[in-house]
Amino acid sequence: MVHKAVKILASFPLIGGVAGLALAAWGNRELTQFTLHEYTLPLLEPGTLRGEKEFRILHISDLHMLPNQPHKKEWVSALDQLTPDLVINTGDNLGAVNSVPHLLQALDPLLHRPGLFVFGTNDYYAPRPVNPFGYLLGKKRKVSRITLPWEGMRAAFIERGWRDANQSRHEFKVGPVRIAAAGVDDPHHNLDDYSAVAGAPNSDADLSLALLH
Numbered sequence: 001m002v003h004k005a006v007k008i009l010a011s012f013p014l015i016g017g018v019a020g021l022a023l024a025a026w027g028n029r030e031l032t033q034f035t036l037h038e039y040t041l042p043l044l045e046p047g048t049l050r051g052e053k054e055f056r057i058l059h060i061s062d063l064h065m066l067p068n069q070p071h072k073k074e075w076v077s078a079l080d081q082l083t084p085d086l087v088i089n090t091g092d093n094l095g096a097v098n099s100v101p102h103l104l105q106a107l108d109p110l111l112h113r114p115g116l117f118v119f120g121t122n123d124y125y126a127p128r129p130v131n132p133f134g135y136l137l138g139k140k141r142k143v144s145r146i147t148l149p150w151e152g153m154r155a156a157f158i159e160r161g162w163r164d165a166n167q168s169r170h171e172f173k174v175g176p177v178r179i180a181a182a183g184v185d186d187p188h189h190n191l192d193d194y195s196a197v198a199g200a201p202n203s204d205a206d207l208s209l210a211l212l213h
Contacts, residue, residue, distance in 0.1 A: 034075045048206050050176035055207065058084035058110070064095040064122060065103040073106040080109035085174050087113050089162070091120030091186065091213040094148045095127055104156055114174050115162035118183040119191075120213035123150045165211045167196040178204060183211030 049055055058079060065072065087110045093103050104111070126146035154164060163170045165183030172179055180201035184192035192212065201208040 034072065036079070044207070050206065052175065052177060055086070055174075055177055056082065056084045057086050057088060058082060059088045059090065060107075060110075061090040061213070062092045062120070062122075063103065063106070064092060064127060065099045065106060066095040067098055067102050069102070073102060076106040077109050080113070084110075084113060085177070086179070087115035087162070088209070088211060089115065089117040089157075090211060091118055092122040093120075093153065094122055094150075097126065097146065097148055100149055100153050100156070103153065111157070111160035111162065114172075115157070115160075116165045116170065116181055116183065116209070116211060117157055117162055118165050118185065118211045118213060119150065119154075120186050121188050122148070123153065124148060124186070167193055169197050171202055171205065178202075178206045179209065180205035180207075181209040181211065186213050188213065 060076070060079070063072070063076065089107075094100065124147065126144045126148055128142075128144040158164060163172070163181075165181055166185040167183070169180070169182040171181075182197040182201070184194060184197060186192065
């Protein structure tokens, strides 16, 4: 059973008049509209999980954590009640330079579980206002000049047992289930290098996973 927890937060510049007010109202609403999507995917042949009836993956992305978001922290922490076998975090964790302690508080129960992570742009650089019409025109967003303390966040993740899958391959077991995983760094700003993780997964793995933001 696969659980996917995704929260995409964005702030847009006011574009004037009623349209600007509408965007502001929408953005404020989105700050508290946390969403959990649950999918059951019968992907594996019977017996593949070595006696286990199911394998639960919790996928978390785009938290954009800010210090003044206690409700978000409570919501993220409560995801541990889903009892995932594996947590996958695909980046954009931070919303400000002082967000790391608050992010770690939110993720604390889940950091007790096996986990993998890769980074997105808003792990390295602070978010910046964007024009939503840029998405329609296919324009690439420029990163802000404010760097985020990703090194400390990465160190905390690793210290708690999560595996860094940025440009890396991993083979490990969760219970009896053998996992082969590979990931790349943020592709949105050309930090990904597929040659570093090229090749088929170990044929002995019960479950193969690929990660990117």
